[in-house]
Structure formats: C-alpha cells, structure tokens
Amino acid sequence: MFTFLARRLAATIPVLLIVAVLVFLMLRLTPGDPAVIIAGDAANPEQVAQIRAGLGLDRSIVVQFGIWFGNLLSGNLGESYYFKMTVVELIAHRIEPTLALSLFTIVLSVLVSVPLGVLAAWRQGGWLDRALMGFSVLGFSVPVFVLGYILIYIVSLKLGWLPVQGYVRFADGFWPFIRHLILPSITLSVIYIALIARVTRAAVTETLAEDYIRTARAKGLPEARVVIHHALANAAVPIVTVIGIGIALLIGGVVVTETVYAIPGLGRLTVDAVLARDFPTIQGVILFFSFAYVLINLLVDLSYLFFDPRIRY
Amino acid sequence: MHPTELDAEAAVAAQIKGGLWRTLRGNWAVVTGGSVLALLALVALAAPWLGTVDPTLFDPASRDLLPGAIGEITNLDGETIAHKFLMGSDGFGRDIYSRVIYGTRVSLIVGAAVALVSLFFGVSCGLAAGYIRWLDGVLMRVMDGVMAIPGILIAIALVALWKASLVTVIIAIAIPEIPRVTRLVRSLVLSIREEPYVEAAVSLGTRTLKIMFGHILPNTMAPLIVQGTYICASAILVEAILSFLGVGLPTDTPTWGNIMAEGRVQFNDFPHNVFFPGVFLALTVLAINMLGDGLRDTLDPRMSKRI
Numbered sequence A: 001m002f003t004f005l006a007r008r009l010a011a012t013i014p015v016l017l018i019v020a021v022l023v024f025l026m027l028r029l030t031p032g033d034p035a036v037i038i039a040g041d042a043a044n045p046e047q048v049a050q051i052r053a054g055l056g057l058d059r060s061i062v063v064q065f066g067i068w069f070g071n072l073l074s075g076n077l078g079e080s081y082y083f084k085m086t087v088v089e090l091i092a093h094r095i096e097p098t099l100a101l102s103l104f105t106i107v108l109s110v111l112v113s114v115p116l117g118v119l120a121a122w123r124q125g126g127w128l129d130r131a132l133m134g135f136s137v138l139g140f141s142v143p144v145f146v147l148g149y150i151l152i153y154i155v156s157l158k159l160g161w162l163p164v165q166g167y168v169r170f171a172d173g174f175w176p177f178i179r180h181l182i183l184p185s186i187t188l189s190v191i192y193i194a195l196i197a198r199v200t201r202a203a204v205t206e207t208l209a210e211d212y213i214r215t216a217r218a219k220g221l222p223e224a225r226v227v228i229h230h231a232l233a234n235a236a237v238p239i240v241t242v243i244g245i246g247i248a249l250l251i252g253g254v255v256v257t258e259t260v261y262a263i264p265g266l267g268r269l270t271v272d273a274v275l276a277r278d279f280p281t282i283q284g285v286i287l288f289f290s291f292a293y294v295l296i297n298l299l300v301d302l303s304y305l306f307f308d309p310r311i312r313y
Numbered sequence B: 001m002h003p004t005e006l007d008a009e010a011a012v013a014a015q016i017k018g019g020l021w022r023t024l025r026g027n028w029a030v031v032t033g034g035s036v037l038a039l040l041a042l043v044a045l046a047a048p049w050l051g052t053v054d055p056t057l058f059d060p061a062s063r064d065l066l067p068g069a070i071g072e073i074t075n076l077d078g079e080t081i082a083h084k085f086l087m088g089s090d091g092f093g094r095d096i097y098s099r100v101i102y103g104t105r106v107s108l109i110v111g112a113a114v115a116l117v118s119l120f121f122g123v124s125c126g127l128a129a130g131y132i133r134w135l136d137g138v139l140m141r142v143m144d145g146v147m148a149i150p151g152i153l154i155a156i157a158l159v160a161l162w163k164a165s166l167v168t169v170i171i172a173i174a175i176p177e178i179p180r181v182t183r184l185v186r187s188l189v190l191s192i193r194e195e196p197y198v199e200a201a202v203s204l205g206t207r208t209l210k211i212m213f214g215h216i217l218p219n220t221m222a223p224l225i226v227q228g229t230y231i232c233a234s235a236i237l238v239e240a241i242l243s244f245l246g247v248g249l250p251t252d253t254p255t256w257g258n259i260m261a262e263g264r265v266q267f268n269d270f271p272h273n274v275f276f277p278g279v280f281l282a283l284t285v286l287a288i289n290m291l292g293d294g295l296r297d298t299l300d301p302r303m304s305k306r307i
Helices: A002-028 A034-039 A045-055 A061-073 A087-122 A127-141 A144-158 A174-208 A211-218 A223-234 A236-245 A247-260 A266-275 A279-307 B003-017 B020-025 B028-045 B096-131 B133-148 B151-161 B166-192 B196-203 B208-245 B256-265 B272-299 B301-306
Strands: B069-074 B080-085
Touching: A002 A034, A002 A061, A002 A279, A002 B133, A002 B151, A034 A045, A034 A279, A045 A061, A087 A127, A087 A174, A087 A223, A087 A236, A087 A247, A087 A266, A087 A279, A127 A174, A127 B272, A144 A174, A144 A247, A144 B208, A144 B256, A144 B272, A174 A223, A174 A236, A174 A247, A211 A223, A223 A236, A236 A247, A236 A279, A247 A266, A247 A279, A247 B151, A247 B208, A266 A279, A266 B151, A279 B133, A279 B151, B020 B028, B020 B272, B028 B096, B028 B272, B096 B133, B096 B166, B096 B208, B096 B256, B096 B272, B133 B166, B151 B166, B151 B208, B166 B208, B196 B208, B208 B256, B208 B272, B256 B272
Parallel strands: none
Antiparallel strands: B069 B080
16 A cells, blocks of 8 residues: 555655646747746736846856746745735635536536446347437537537526626625536536546446346346446446546636636636736646646546455555 | 456457447447537538538628527628628627638547647657666656646637647647646556566567567557547537637637637627627537546446546
C-alpha cells in the first residue's frame, strides 16, 4: 500500500513538472517582450519595469524558470494587472461556482449513466441499448452551448420553470443556489453521461460473459444480485477510470457552460482573462485546472485498491 | 482472444479482400455519415451560387429580421437590392443564411486541416517513439504533460497569445490532439514490430527507414483513419467554441461559432440566430462521428470490440 502510494506519487510529480514547464514556455516562446505581455494594457511603464526585474528577463531562460517555479512552489502565481489582485486571490474568489457546478454534474452523470449502461449491457441489442448508443453518438455531437440554449429556451423562457441565467452563492440561500445550478448541470452532464454510459456498457458486457457469472446464475442467485454484485462490481475499474479521464472533458465544458449561463466561476474567468489578454491569470487558471485534473486521476488510481482488491502494488 | 472474435476477424479480412468499397457501402453509418458530409462539402464549395449574398454585407435597414422576411441589402457596388432573409438577419443587418452557408467552409477546412496536421505530427512522433528507444522516454513524458492540460485550455491560450487567424486557430486546436495520435501510433508500432513479417524484413537486412515506412506505417492506416475522423469532428466543435467565446477567428468572419456569439446577445428575442448555426454544427459533427463509428466497425474490428 505504502510503496504503491509512493510509486504513484513519484509518477505524478514529473507530469506536474512538465505541465509547469509547458505553461512557462507558452509565454517565452511567443514573440514579444514577456513583461509587456504579462502587464497587459492595464499596467503602466513602472509596473512593466518592475515585472521585468521580477522575472529576471536579463538572465538565462533556466534562471527565469527557476524564479518562476520558485514563486509557483511558494503559492505565488503572479498578479493580475487587469483584475487588480493576485491570481491566487482571484482563483479563490471564483472557485465556488465551478466546484458546485462540477460536483453537481459528476453526481448527476454517474447516477444516470451507470444504471443506463448496466441495463444496456444486460439486455444487449434491446431497445434501451440501441437508444443509449444512439444517444451517446448524439451526446458527443451536440455542442454544449447549443444544448444549453435549447434548454434555456424551453425550460426557462417558454415554461418559466427555472431562472434563465446567473448564479446564487450557497451562503445566499439553498434553494436559489440549487435552482440556478439545475440547467447548467444538465447541459454539462450530457456529454459526460454519453461517455460513462458507453464505457459502463462495454465493461459490464465483458464481465457478463465471464464464467463466474454463469456460476452465480447456476447457483440460483437473483438476477439483480448477479448483475450488480458480480458483473458491475467487477467492471468498476474501467468505469472509475473513464470518470477520471472525463474530467478533462468536464473542464472544457465548464468554460463554455459558465459563459452560456453567465456563472462567475473559473471557466468564465478563463475567457475574461483571454479577452483581456491577462496572461498571469491565464497561466494560473491553466495550471490550476491541469493540477486538479492530474490529482483527481491520482485519486482514481488509488481507488483501484478499493474497487479491485486483487490489485496489490 | 475469444474464438468467435478470430472468426469475425477472418470474415472481415475476407470481406475486405472481396472489395473494401463494397464493405463500406454495406455499412449504414458510413453511408449516412458520408453522404451528409459530402452534401455539406458540396454546400461549402457551391456557397456563392446557393442564393447567398456576401456574408459580410450588412444593411442597417434590415436589422433583426425574422426568418423568411424580405428586406433589402446594399451590395459592394452600392446598389440596394431586395433580398429574402431565409434565416433572418442579425443585429447588424447581415443575412444569417449566407453566413451559415459560408460558415460551412470554415468548419470543414478547420476540421480537415486539424486532422491532417495532428496526424502528421502524431505519426512522426509515434514512429520515432516506437522505433528509437532512447527518444521514447523523453517524448512520451512530454506527451503525458500535454495530455494533462485540458485541450480546450491549450487552444484558448495559444490563440490568445498568437493573433487569431485561420492558420493559428488550426495549429492551436491541433497541438492538444498530437499526444493522442502519438500514443496510438507508438502502441501500434510496438505491437507491429513484433510481427513475423517485420522480423523477416529485419533478418533480410532491410534498412530501418524502409521498415518504418514500408512495413509498419501501412499497417497503422486503419486505426489512423478512424482516429482522424474523430479528430476532425472534435476540431470543428472546438473551433465553434473558440469563436463562440469570442477568442477565435475575427468576428466578421462567417463561422458558426461567431454567428452564435452574436446571436447570444439577443437570444431572448431572436433565438433563431443561435439555433440555425447550432443545427448545422451539430449535424456536421454528428455526420463525421457516424462516419468514424462506421469506419471503425468495418476497418478496425478489434478496436470496435473494445468500446
């Protein structure tokens, strides 16, 4: 257990390091003065000079990376001259809506997709199976924002059931908070449901063909128990794996969904930062999302120990 | 491997020998997806002759028209002509129908170009990683790093750094796709190089380059074509997202994402400005995904078993 943990961490650190190098190089390999680019349009000449000194731009690129990486390790992602605060403060301000939206979406997607995938595998070739496969191709094809607008049009504008856009903080009331999250979560979950349901179906189909399933049926276990305790339980590893990998899809979707629904989260912040050409914020958000993605997948790897006790590293 | 799977493969191999074209024609997903895509390509090519006007033309007198309304538009020579706005007009008085039809060009060009660019670099890196051992570790760690950054964020950041043009948008969307192609090619190379015919070629003293391009590359084609269609579909989506977010091609360029970004402002009153390009976008991506699924089932039956 401990060696497994150590080995997985040892494999994760180089990836994080390379992500940091790539994000660092993104700006350095672009023609133009990095200090001017970082300062953006909102900074004055003194600030540019200050940034230039802080980045160590007169020194070699390795030293520059050292300075930048040292700041990163001490939790300093730089300062946004456009938003007039440090990038860390900015991310802390905007994280709640994104976290709420993502958690809602993940829970909703898993609750819908896993049962659907299991049923489709159980009655393979049946109407539910074909409907699900059709839906999953459709789910991969309809863009998140088109779906978002269709839902806004029908549910909010025509039926008037839910608010059109915006976000209410959890602290400002539980029901308004939930009501504002329903449509964005549904919008975002469609592609995720398509992905997880497809993999669940494939994984459960495979385990259903195993000998121990025949044994379980032969000894007279109820079908529900065979499918859930024997087939699904043994298909858990690929399912949690795709939930982890799908987080990348989710992060892309968050950027779009928050724009459609005017939610002031990290996704919207990314777009605002790009439109304002505010590079410290862009770098910070990319680092944040990538690190979150890598760490979530580390947790997914650790969960194998729980889902498949045979795995002993 | 399961025995029936072997039979299926043998059957498919026999079918392919009997005529690849016939096998493909027998797959409804390939036929449907391919036909819709061919139709869209035709629309893109014939855009000027489909009752469109210059998609950048605008007329203040024809702002915010509903679909089907007759309005006027001033052409580049300064003449004002009557024009039927099949899909209505936007807040500047531009013809949505013309913009949507011309938008087909941008989407298809971006989709095809991104697929080709990422396949080219992915294949190069994958062959190198699979065949040159000392390069493998370094290259694959860098690819792991790129894959750890969500693709859309890479595209957004790169487009923001470079000025958005057709070329920069294509490269920015292609870069995050390269690692996946690299991984695929590398794993294919690693398994193909163990095949008897490669060993035979090696023992006959065939040069490494000839083995790479003459023996290994042709055998990676089927999965690469399938992967290429999926990349094409996702690239079209990402381009639309970039435009929609306002960080893609310049706003007067007729792209589906740009039309939707403008329609977004007046969505409550004129939802069709978002819906028409949205339907075209979804239909295009759906057609390409179907084509990809069909190709996967016919060309690469082993892969279709996996998902």
